Amino acid sequence: MSRPRITDAQMDLLAERLSAGGLGRRQFLQIAAGLAAMGAAGFNARPAAAAPKLAAGEKLAKDQHLRIGGGGWWQNDPSSHDFNKDLYCNGVPALWAGLMKFNADFQPVPNVAEKVSSNADGSMWTFTIRKDSKWSDGSPCTAKDFEWSWKRQMDPASKNPYSSYFYDIKGAEAFNKSKVTDASQVGVRAKDDWTLEVTLEGPRGYFPVLSAYLAALPAHRPSVEKHGDKWTEAGNLICNGPFTLESWEHNKVMVLRKNKHFIGAKDVTLDKVTIPIVPVQTGALPYENNELDMTSLQTGDLRRMREDPRMKGQVFRYPFPGTWYLTPQVTKPPFDNVKVRRAVAHAIDRENVVRVADGFAVPAHAMIPPGFPGAVDDKKIRDIQRFDPKAAMAQLKGTPFEGGKNWPKITLTMREEGYGSKPLAEAVQSVLLEHLNMKTELEVLEQRVFRAGLWKNDYQLVWIRWFMDYPDPHNEYFDTFYGKKTEGKRQAWVNDAFDKELEAGRDTRDTKKRLVNYAKAEEILQTDAGYIPVAWVARWAAAKPTVRGLEKNKLGENVVEGNIYFDMLPHLYIVEKA
Amino acid sequence: MRRLRRNKLAMAGGVVIVLLCLVAIFADALAPLPYTKTNFGRLNEGPTRTYPLGTDQLGRDLLSRMIYGARVSMLVGLGAQLIVVSIGVPIGALSGYLGGRADIVLTRIIDVMYAFPRLLFVILVMSMLGAGLMNIFIAIGLTGWVGIARQVRAQVLALKEKEFVDAARGLGAGFTRLLGRHILPNALTPIVVAVTFGIPEAIFTEAALSFIGVGINPPTPSWGQMVGEGQQFIRSYWHLCVFPSIAIAITMLAFTFFGDGVRDALDPKLK
Numbered sequence: 016m017s018r019p020r021i022t023d024a025q026m027d028l029l030a031e032r033l034s035a036g037g038l039g040r041r042q043f044l045q046i047a048a049g050l051a052a053m054g055a056a057g058f059n060a061r062p063a064a065a066a067p068k069l070a071a072g073e074k075l076a077k078d079q080h081l082r083i084g085g086g087g088w089w090q091n092d093p094s095s096h097d098f099n100k101d102l103y104c105n106g107v108p109a110l111w112a113g114l115m116k117f118n119a120d121f122q123p124v125p126n127v128a129e130k131v132s133s134n135a136d137g138s139m140w141t142f143t144i145r146k147d148s149k150w151s152d153g154s155p156c157t158a159k160d161f162e163w164s165w166k167r168q169m170d171p172a173s174k175n176p177y178s179s180y181f182y183d184i185k186g187a188e189a190f191n192k193s194k195v196t197d198a199s200q201v202g203v204r205a206k207d208d209w210t211l212e213v214t215l216e217g218p219r220g221y222f223p224v225l226s227a228y229l230a231a232l233p234a235h236r237p238s239v240e241k242h243g244d245k246w247t248e249a250g251n252l253i254c255n256g257p258f259t260l261e262s263w264e265h266n267k268v269m270v271l272r273k274n275k276h277f278i279g280a281k282d283v284t285l286d287k288v289t290i291p292i293v294p295v296q297t298g299a300l301p302y303e304n305n306e307l308d309m310t311s312l313q314t315g316d317l318r319r320m321r322e323d324p325r326m327k328g329q330v331f332r333y334p335f336p337g338t339w340y341l342t343p344q345v346t347k348p349p350f351d352n353v354k355v356r357r358a359v360a361h362a363i364d365r366e367n368v369v370r371v372a373d374g375f376a377v378p379a380h381a382m383i384p385p386g387f388p389g390a391v392d393d394k395k396i397r398d399i400q401r402f403d404p405k406a407a408m409a410q411l412k413g414t415p416f417e418g419g420k421n422w423p424k425i426t427l428t429m430r431e432e433g434y435g436s437k438p439l440a441e442a443v444q445s446v447l448l449e450h451l452n453m454k455t456e457l458e459v460l461e462q463r464v465f466r467a468g469l470w471k472n473d474y475q476l477v478w479i480r481w482f483m484d485y486p487d488p489h490n491e492y493f494d495t496f497y498g499k500k501t502e503g504k505r506q507a508w509v510n511d512a513f514d515k516e517l518e519a520g521r522d523t524r525d526t527k528k529r530l531v532n533y534a535k536a537e538e539i540l541q542t543d544a545g546y547i548p549v550a551w552v553a554r555w556a557a558a559k560p561t562v563r564g565l566e567k568n569k570l571g572e573n574v575v576e577g578n579i580y581f582d583m584l585p586h587l588y589i590v591e592k593a
Numbered sequence: 594m595r596r597l598r599r600n601k602l603a604m605a606g607g608v609v610i611v612l613l614c615l616v617a618i619f620a621d622a623l624a625p626l627p628y629t630k631t632n633f634g635r636l637n638e639g640p641t642r643t644y645p646l647g648t649d650q651l652g653r654d655l656l657s658r659m660i661y662g663a664r665v666s667m668l669v670g671l672g673a674q675l676i677v678v679s680i681g682v683p684i685g686a687l688s689g690y691l692g693g694r695a696d697i698v699l700t701r702i703i704d705v706m707y708a709f710p711r712l713l714f715v716i717l718v719m720s721m722l723g724a725g726l727m728n729i730f731i732a733i734g735l736t737g738w739v740g741i742a743r744q745v746r747a748q749v750l751a752l753k754e755k756e757f758v759d760a761a762r763g764l765g766a767g768f769t770r771l772l773g774r775h776i777l778p779n780a781l782t783p784i785v786v787a788v789t790f791g792i793p794e795a796i797f798t799e800a801a802l803s804f805i806g807v808g809i810n811p812p813t814p815s816w817g818q819m820v821g822e823g824q825q826f827i828r829s830y831w832h833l834c835v836f837p838s839i840a841i842a843i844t845m846l847a848f849t850f851f852g853d854g855v856r857d858a859l860d861p862k863l864k
Contacts, residue, residue, distance in 0.1 A: 298825070300828065314825070315825045319829040438651065445653075461720075
């Protein structure tokens with residue numbers, strides 16, 4: 016069947032639901048992009064099998080044990096693994112399997128459900144559940160379990176902060192707000208053991224997306240009833256995902272075992288996964304001491320590891336498209352003068368600035384990083400803000416700041432953040448001083464404080480980044496610089512010609528034409544020095560050469576577990592040492 | 594003075610302090626390079642002949658930055674104590690001298706201030722005022738006066754019952770004269786001791802604040818900030834945090850030894 020059309024109004028609703036589930040706009044947009052890219056098979060596209068594809072001469076290791084963590088992964092002890100009750104529990108998603116899941120391109124694909132279908136307008140959805148769906152104790156995991164779990168989540172007694180996640184389901188809101196006490200009035204019904212029928216408040220073409228997210232994972236009723244809050248402790252926990260929880264020493268380590276009753280068990284190769292809980296400050300030390308097989312990397316360790324001949328093959332970059340840039344506030348002197356802004360743009364010695372990030376940044380000459388739709392690489396744009404100290408000084412001629420004199424007090428503001436952002440900002444300060452004699456003071460603010468001031472356009476000069484949400488220039492320009500935005504506007508800069516290009520890009524379906532619009536937009540933005548691109552983000556992880564099976568996205572990059580995609584562990588396997 | 598001079602540790606501490614003061618005063622002449630001078634070609638280098646203590650993440654000379662860092666530390670140490678003394682001494686003296694209801698009110702205020710965890714309170718004040726050298730003076734000054742106020746109060750309480758005070762009063766000395774000429778000069782000893790111990794405490798507080806990023810704003814260097822930025826790289830570039838740490842440690846030791854010496858020298862019981 017073809018999937019029901021999803022209208023714009025429905026997309027708005029989806030955004031609301033996902034935000035109730037703790038997913039930001041950013042994640043919503045990633046999912047939306049995944050939806051838009053779905054093929055004819057719709058929600059029933061078959062997920063990629065997790066079974067290892069061994070290269071010639073490679074042999075699976077006897078001991079399929081993976082140790083993963085560190086560098087920011089699992090830096091705090093989970094409060095539980097009960098995603099069904101507490102979405103923010105920080106537990107291990109690989110213990111669970113939902114009706115659907117997200118693949119490496121953020122598209123929802125069937126998981127425990129083998130088929131998903133709806134009536135013509137998408138107001139009623141039927142999930143056909145795989146007959147081999149079992150709990151880790153071998154008992155069947157049926158439609159009734161999902162019905163109970165979802166109702167548990169909506170139950171006012173469970174006091175979920177994200178219960179509105181399921182408000183699309185008929186009667187869910189009334190039930191959650193205690194207006195209706197009869198749970199049977201809620202539109203989730205197990206027609207039989209293998210069929211879950213969901214009746215919605217109206218047409219919701221996106222409903223399967225909701226069922227693919229962490230918030231829609233099931234819980235094991237007998238365990239919950241027997242152990243109460245302690246049901247996700249090791250020993251008590253009965254789950255339905257690729258792994259079970261063998262042990263959990265709080266604040267120390269979690270050990271997962273392969274769940275032989277998992278629906279996809281034959282494709283899961285790892286037998287044991289050890290996840291130590293280590294603070295981010297330990298850096299790559301546990302990995303280098305061979306206490307971990309896979310870890311996330313922070314700035315302190317990357318260069319040393321890449322220079323180490325034994326390590327350098329183990330380090331890899333993973334997709335994290337993002338751009339560091341400066342925003343001169345056009346309402347605050349001296350940046351109300353376009354010449355000053357241009358001078359600053361010419362004074363940024365990008366090649367040198369990125370050196371201080373130790374590998375976590377590369378020089379940027381535009382908003383969109385190379386390899387993504389809308390990336391521009393022609394000389395014309397490269398030249399607008401090229402590094403040229405003489406041109407920078409020349410711009411100041413005729414301004415009160417000629418010769419780099421008379422600068423007022425200038426504060427460069429940034430948010431507190433890791434991954435080399437502060438050294439980058441300090442390097443920017445240093446090149447401004449060197450080439451424009453512009454003294455700046457760096458102010459590092461706490462996240463929330465920073466954002467509040469940012470949206471008020473309070474800061475004089477901002478060091479800021481944009482992390483791409485989904486691969487489309489609309490995201491990079493519209494959500495950041497569109498002048499008619501009413502909230503969440505990051506700068507006071509407005510330009511009508513720029514806005515027109517964005518609108519044209521948004522309203523055109525012709526891909527080529529759109530890219531012309533966006534290239535033009537970038538040109539206007541840079542010429543007016545509404546922003547000054549400085550560096551593109553790079554992120555790194557390390558995995559032992561014996562760890563294989565990372566999924567690649569459409570761009571061919573290794574995808575690492577994040578808060579939408581959590582299908583990494585079932586795909587990994589260990590090979591014998593060469 | 595003689596007893597202080599005989600105390601070798603205290604004298605060593607004193608010499609270090611004098612040296613530090615000189616370094617702080619003549620930082621511009623002593624530093625081989627300006628503290629903002631970057632060299633992007635030589636980042637995170639270990640000690641070499643051109644850069645005796647190596648370079649930092651931005652290729653700045655660590656030695657020069659430490660020399661300027663001494664200036665910040667000494668300024669904070671002295672500046673904050675100035676505020677501490679100018680708040681603590683009058684309040685303590687008034688409280689002790691006036692007695693009665695005024696004493697109760699002032700002591701309660703002191704007690705309440707004392708009950709706050711010091712560093713947390715400083716961080717709170719800093720986050721309200723924003724980072725910066727002046728604000729550090731204020732934050733440390735606002736929170737540091739209680740100890741001195743208590744000691745002064747105790748001294749004044751004891752002194753005001755002394756016969757020479759009675760005599761002065763009998764001769765018609767007024768409130769200001771009594772307090773200023775007769776009582777306070779005799780209460781000077783604990784104040785001097787408290788100040789010598791207060792200076793390193795203030796320096797350390799500044800280091801702690803800059804370490805967690807609410808102290809001095811870059812690019813002005815501060816030892817605490819340098820340690821804070823360097824500690825995450827300790828395994829890759831050890832020198833970034835080791836040298837400033839040593840500087841902090843030596844300064845703290847010097848002040849502590851000197852302070853101990855001063856206390857012993859002024860302690861009448863040890864005569």
